[in-house]
Amino acid sequence: MRRVSVITAAAAAGLAVTAGSVQAQSVRGVSKDEIVIGMHTDLSGVAASYGVHSSNAMRMRIDEVNAAGGVHGRKLRLIVEDNQYQVPRAVQAANKLINRDRIFLMAGSLGTPMNNAVLPDQLKAGVPNFFPLTAARQMYQPFHRLKFAGGASYYDQMRAGLKWMVANKGKKKICSLYQDTDFGKEIYDAAVDQTKAMNMPLIETATNKPADTDFTAQITKLRGAGCDLIASGSIVRDAILPYATARKMGWNDVDFIGQSASYDQIVAGAKGNVTEGFYTMAGTILPYRDTAAPHLAAWMDRYKEKYNTEVNIGAIYGYALMDQVVIGLDRAGKNLTLDSFIKGMESIQGYRDIFGGPVVSYGPDKRQGTDESFLFVVKNGRFEMVAGPVNYGS
Structure with missing residues (x-):
């Protein structure tokens, strides 16, 4: 009897592991050891200074998180596609990210017309859009549970x-x-x-x-x-x-x-x-290296060392938005699903980035983080x- 009991317990444990793996695999962009995030932005067009720096800073925050073990044991992976600040290229890039790469969420995508063109199919596919780099009101109006805008329009x-x-x-x-x-x-x-x-x-x-x-x-x-x-x-x-x-x-x-x-x-x-x-x-504050607080000066130096270029406003937005994504993923818990992530984001109250930006809060009926600016x-x-x-x- 004791042997049967031991075998049964082992089998149950195996089933639990299998069930956990199936659950992770059933959530798009989420596996037992990875979360895939997508971004379509301008890397080579008229707004490349925003796109390159914001994606750099997002990767910088991701590298910090991954070096510390990830979020609940999962590493973050960012896939960036170049939309060249052109609507047709943005649609093409988003289709790849959503349908081929099976991303869990879209973050920091650049441009009002590009986001407007992509959003209908993106939302239909169940992919959240977080803190797009446009301050257009359409990024949070009308209300949609998958649309989160970080700052004042x-x-x-x-x-x-x-x-x-x-x-x-x-x-x-x-x-x-x-x-x-x-x-x-x-x-x-x-x-x-x-x-x-x-x-x-x-x-x-x-x-x-x-x-x-x-x-x-x-x-x-x-x-x-x-x-x-x-x-x-x-x-x-x-x-x-x-x-x-x-x-x-x-x-x-x-x-x-x-x-x-x-x-x-x-x-x-x-x-x-x-x-x-x-x-x-x-919507936020761009620090200058010679007058920045010590923690910001150190951050700017790390950025320059990593990417061999000075910080610009795109980098500020990119780092702050990815920091909020990390908080939402952490609060979603180990059993990450679309619903748990949304609840994690909605739980963010009184957030303020390291650059001294405005206080940001979300909620079940609130998708704009703040309406304050400088x-x-x-x-x-x-x-x-x-x-x-x-x-x-x-």
């Missing part, structure tokens, strides 16, 4: 910035210059809604194509309207050019305010200091914080 940022500029700088004649794209429409909507909330008119608007290089007509139009503040729906190059054009034309009594898409050191460090005095909102101004080739964190509701 472009809309949130611009409304908060306009409110602050009116209250603190006495601005009275607000205008908007924005890209004739879905991204630019976010800025226009924010300008319309915030001026309405403050019982002010939106004095004038002008638009541009992303590839425009001559802004003389737009600046002449806005100057003729007497604007004293321009809500800028720009990214990098088209943040620099219109501002520089206005100053070159001698229009110095107007301020421009951008949002996180123009919070890039390329803007602050533009040749000839042509962006001096440019205001912008941003206001910066360019001084001596750097972004200097003016206020924050702020939002338009407070």
Whole structure:
């Protein structure tokens, strides 16, 4: 009897192990020793500075976690596909990640139109989309249990910035210059809604194509309207050019305010200091090595040693978003499933990244981590914080 009992116990243990293995294998992108994460981003196109650095920093956080044993014994593996900041390539890349690589989740994917094109099939396949590198409202609206956006939207940022500029700088004649794209429409909507909330008119608007290089007509139009503040729906190059054009034309009594898409050191460090005095909102804080706190300086040095390049804002976003993914996976427990991961993410309350970004919280009915952002101004080739964190509701 004793021998039978021993054999039975061993068999039961074997069945338990087998059941555990089957369970792990039944969850896409999850095995007993690995979790597969996907990312489609720009590695060789117009936004490669974001894509390369954000994916680098995500790998850096993953390497740290894996060196410490992984998450509940599972190592993380990141598969990055180059979308070249083009919608067709993003769709192709996402199809590979979802259908061939069988990823568990998508994280840090770059671009509003790229995410919008990919999301319907991605969500249908049951693949969460976490902290895409776009601040478009579509990344958390309408509500979907698989959509998590980490920061304040472009809309949130611009409304908060306009409110602050009116209250603190006495601005009275607000205008908007924005890209004739879905991204630019976010800025226009924010300008319309915030001026309405403050019982002010939106004095004038002008638009541009992303590839425009001559802004003389737009600046002449806005100057003729007497604007004293321009809500800028720009990214990098088209943040620099219109501002520089206005100053070159001698229009110095107007301020421009951008949002996180123009919070890039390329803007602050533009040749000839042509962006001096440019205001912008941003969802986090870019540290400078010579003024950074010791822990941040050490992190920046590790990044440079690992990738032989300086940190940029993409790296800040990449590291912070992967840190949140790790927390969600850890809280999901060893028996990782889609549902347990979602519950793990929803349990994150009061998170703050190592860079001093805003407090982030999720919940069963909350998919936007925060609506708070920071206001910066360019001084001596750097972004200097003016206020924050702020939002338009407070």
